[in-house]
Amino acid sequence: MAAPIRISELSCHYGRLRALTSVSTTIPTGTTTALVGANGSGKSTLLAVMAGTKKMSSSRIEGLPRNVAFVVQRSAVPDRLPITVREAVEMGRWRRRGLLGRLDGHDRSVVDGALEDLGIQDLAGRQLGEVSGGQRQRALIAQGLAQQAELLLLDEPLAAVDEETALRIETTIRRQRAAAVTVVLATHDIEQAARADRVIRLDGGTIANDGVTGRPAA
Numbered sequence: 001m002a003a004p005i006r007i008s009e010l011s012c013h014y015g016r017l018r019a020l021t022s023v024s025t026t027i028p029t030g031t032t033t034a035l036v037g038a039n040g041s042g043k044s045t046l047l048a049v050m051a052g053t054k055k056m057s058s059s060r061i062e063g064l065p066r067n068v069a070f071v072v073q074r075s076a077v078p079d080r081l082p083i084t085v086r087e088a089v090e091m092g093r094w095r096r097r098g099l100l101g102r103l104d105g106h107d108r109s110v111v112d113g114a115l116e117d118l119g120i121q122d123l124a125g126r127q128l129g130e131v132s133g134g135q136r137q138r139a140l141i142a143q144g145l146a147q148q149a150e151l152l153l154l155d156e157p158l159a160a161v162d163e164e165t166a167l168r169i170e171t172t173i174r175r176q177r178a179a180a181v182t183v184v185l186a187t188h189d190i191e192q193a194a195r196a197d198r199v200i201r202l203d204g205g206t207i208a209n210d211g212v213t214g215r216p217a218a
């Protein structure tokens with residue numbers, strides 16, 4: 001099994017605002033970790049640092065895999081992107097194919113599998129901007145799955161989704177864990193957090209609590 005992800009003394013700023021201060025933790029490979037904490041406590045920032053989309057001011061992160069999928073909060077994605085649901089999921093293959101590379105049969109079957117996992121194969125031809133918010137959330141997660149990443153980062157995957165969509169997303173996360181994918185998710189859903197292997201509670205940009213739940217996700 002690959003080495004765990006070790007984060008040491010991570011600090012991170014937006015201009016003069018310090019969003020994370022001296023965050024240190026270890027995330028074992030193949031486990032599911034939930035980040036919890038109040039609005040503004042630094043959950044999204046920690047995910048963005050791990051995804052490489054936000055620069056840190058200081059830190060050492062060891063063991064980050066090369067292929068990381070980051071599914072941002074739905075509210076951070078424009079509602080009216082002029083692409084179909086399938087095209088959105090296909091974007092998950094871009095890193096492997098390159099922007100102009102054509103998808104081959106394997107890519108297409110990975111995309112089909114991701115659409116099926118999230119139960120949106122019937123919506124594949126619809127415009128992303130014309131499906132419901134919960135369906136769009138499924139499409140964004142399917143895009144993350146299509147990357148076949150070793151580390152899957154999910155920012156509030158259950159925000160404003162109905163029960164069926166939540167169940168579908170939870171099943172997907174369990175399957176990723178069973179496939180030894182490391183999952184880190186930010187959530188305000190206490191039940192979802194309790195289903196993770198461990199919970200990290202952030203408070204004002206520092207770790208207030210870091211512990212195993214004793215309830216394995218698989």
Ligand SMILES: Nc1ncnc2c1ncn2[C@@H]1O[C@H](COP(=O)(O)OP(=O)(O)OP(=O)(O)O)[C@@H](O)[C@H]1O
Pocket residue numbers: 014017018019037038039040041042043044045046186
């Ligand atoms: N792009 C940005 N520019 C400036 N400040 C930011 C930016 N993004 C986040 N912040 C600030 O950084 C801090 C941490 O925000 P972050 O979004 O990481 O928190 P969060 O725990 O994910 O919150 P939420 O639960 O509301 O999603 C907050 O004080 C926030 O105002």
